[in-house]
Amino acid sequence: MSTTVILFWFLSALALLGAMMVLISKNPVFSVLWLIVVFFAISGHYLLLNAQFLAIVNLIVYAGAIMVLFLFVIMLMNLNSNTEPQKNTWLKVAGAIAGGSFMLIMIDVLIDAKDMQTKTALIKEGNIGLIKNLGRVLYNDYLIPFEITSVLFLSAMVGAVVIGKKGEAPNQ
Amino acid sequence: MPIEYYIMLSVVLFCIGVVGVLTRRNAIIIFMCIELMLNAVNLMLVAFSKMHHGAEYLTNPTSTAGTDAQLFVFFIMVVAAAEVSVGLAIIVMLYRNTHSVDVNFLNRLKN
Numbered sequence: 001m002s003t004t005v006i007l008f009w010f011l012s013a014l015a016l017l018g019a020m021m022v023l024i025s026k027n028p029v030f031s032v033l034w035l036i037v038v039f040f041a042i043s044g045h046y047l048l049l050n051a052q053f054l055a056i057v058n059l060i061v062y063a064g065a066i067m068v069l070f071l072f073v074i075m076l077m078n079l080n081s082n083t084e085p086q087k088n089t090w091l092k093v094a095g096a097i098a099g100g101s102f103m104l105i106m107i108d109v110l111i112d113a114k115d116m117q118t119k120t121a122l123i124k125e126g127n128i129g130l131i132k133n134l135g136r137v138l139y140n141d142y143l144i145p146f147e148i149t150s151v152l153f154l155s156a157m158v159g160a161v162v163i164g165k166k167g168e169a170p171n172q
Numbered sequence: 173m174p175i176e177y178y179i180m181l182s183v184v185l186f187c188i189g190v191v192g193v194l195t196r197r198n199a200i201i202i203f204m205c206i207e208l209m210l211n212a213v214n215l216m217l218v219a220f221s222k223m224h225h226g227a228e229y230l231t232n233p234t235s236t237a238g239t240d241a242q243l244f245v246f247f248i249m250v251v252a253a254a255e256v257s258v259g260l261a262i263i264v265m266l267y268r269n270t271h272s273v274d275v276n277f278l279n280r281l282k283n
Contacts, residue, residue: 008173012181019188019208028200035204038185042211045178049222054245058214061249066207066256073260074200077267088197095194103187110179119175121219122226128239129218137239138246149250156254164261166268 004123007048015041032070039063049121051129178219185212199263199273203256210252214245221245 018038025031039062046055110116127133138146185208192205221241228235263273270277 019185023192042215051218092195099187099191106183119223121173121175121222123173126225126229128225152254156257160257160261164264
């Protein structure tokens with residue numbers, strides 16, 4: 001087994017373990033910390049696929065900014081000791097069965113897909129993931145979507161302030 | 173690395189996110205499971221991008237096939253960041269009004 005294969009299986013196992021622990025943890029703070037582990041594992045997969053720009057952006061945006069925002073909100077609400085009441089066991093069982101059936105169907109479709117069985121993803125080679133190539137395409141072919149994105153951010157910023165601002169609650 | 177492994181990993185991650193949305197009642201954890209699903213899709217897009225690039229790479233090492241998929245991933249991350257800011261503001265508002273983040277309390281919306 002080469003180092004790449006070992007790294008692939010290690011990162012996959014880490015991502016799956018982290019995703020399971022996000023579900024299982026009773027304390028929301030631990031869920032956030034396990035989700036950061038998942039993001040680090042996925043960034044490792046991006047590095048393995050030589051998508052270095054996406055790996056760094058994933059770390060900065062997701063693990064750096066979004067997860068800090070989640071932690072901040074959890075601490076602000078003082079939720080870290082508040083576990084949700086354990087009722088509706090049938091709802092949990094039904095949800096698990098529904099998600100498991102979905103996974104079985106997708107894996108069955110994948111096993112039947114003869115087209116995909118010979119394809120491989122290029123590992124550790126190819127330079128399309130480098131920031132030079134991505135930036136050239138982004139600012140030439142995708143300039144309009146990029147600019148629209150800034151408008152989206154502005155509207156999200158204004159929306160977050162308007163929603164979160166302490167005003168007169170309408171039904172109190 | 174066979175593309176099937178990446179598809180399998182993404183499908184399992186996505187389904188864990190689906191199960192989380194369906195079973196947990198804490199609004200913040202539901203939100204984190206949505207982020208998990210977005211990341212599973214991102215991983216699959218990058219893997220497919222490298223699959224197409226690998227097919228072109230054998231004949232032409234300087235080809236740029238597959239660049240678009242990585243930019244899609246970039247835009248997905250951008251939209252996810254905007255979505256998180258608005259969504260967390262909504263959760264804070266929900267907590268301020270009901271003193272709970274249990275989504276079962278939201279059934280009062282039906283009146």
